[in-house]
Amino acid sequence: MKSLLKFILGIVEILIIVFAMFMVSIVFLRNQFGYTEFGSNTLIIIDDKNITELTHYDPGDLVIIKDVLYTDVNIGDELYYYDTLNEEYIVRMGIVKTKTGDNRTALYTFEGNERVSISSDRVLGVYKASYPKYGKIISFLTSTVGFLIFVILPILVLFIYQVYNLIMILKYDKD
Numbered sequence: 001m002k003s004l005l006k007f008i009l010g011i012v013e014i015l016i017i018v019f020a021m022f023m024v025s026i027v028f029l030r031n032q033f034g035y036t037e038f039g040s041n042t043l044i045i046i047d048d049k050n051i052t053e054l055t056h057y058d059p060g061d062l063v064i065i066k067d068v069l070y071t072d073v074n075i076g077d078e079l080y081y082y083d084t085l086n087e088e089y090i091v092r093m094g095i096v097k098t099k100t101g102d103n104r105t106a107l108y109t110f111e112g113n114e115r116v117s118i119s120s121d122r123v124l125g126v127y128k129a130s131y132p133k134y135g136k137i138i139s140f141l142t143s144t145v146g147f148l149i150f151v152i153l154p155i156l157v158l159f160i161y162q163v164y165n166l167i168m169i170l171k172y173d174k175d
């Protein structure tokens with residue numbers, strides 16, 4: 001019975017560490033525009049600042065955008081890109097009307113917004129997936145209170161437990 005409890009506790013410790021590493025990576029893998037990037041995927045949380053631009057999603061949704069190469073973009077494709085609004089970066093979506101450039105850099109114009117050209121440096125990519133309400137969960141977990149309660153506190157408890165185990169082994173183990 002004691003070995004089963006130790007096994008379960010070991011599994012819980014591993015889960016806490018993996019969860020903490022995932023949450024820390026969400027916080028630290030933000031790009032210069034303030035959005036989290038995992039490899040070629042960007043996580044967009046639909047909130048007050050971008051809900052007016054991305055109207056086909058609900059507040060709190062998590063949208064994953066996959067990076068694309070210039071050569072993979074065709075006229076008529078839906079592209080997500082960074083734009084500025086009130087000195088903040090937001091994500092917008094547009095249907096490509098024209099593209100000009102070479103294999104390294106390009107300029108895009110979008111239907112309904114021909115006066116604005118967007119550089120390929122600001123292009124996020126194409127839609128990959130969306131998860132309703134997951135954005136609210138991630139927003140809370142990466143907030144100060146959520147990070148403290150669900151990342152720092154469990155790691156602290158785990159650390160104290162391991163120090164306690166070490167003391168018990170040093171004090172009572174005669175081997």
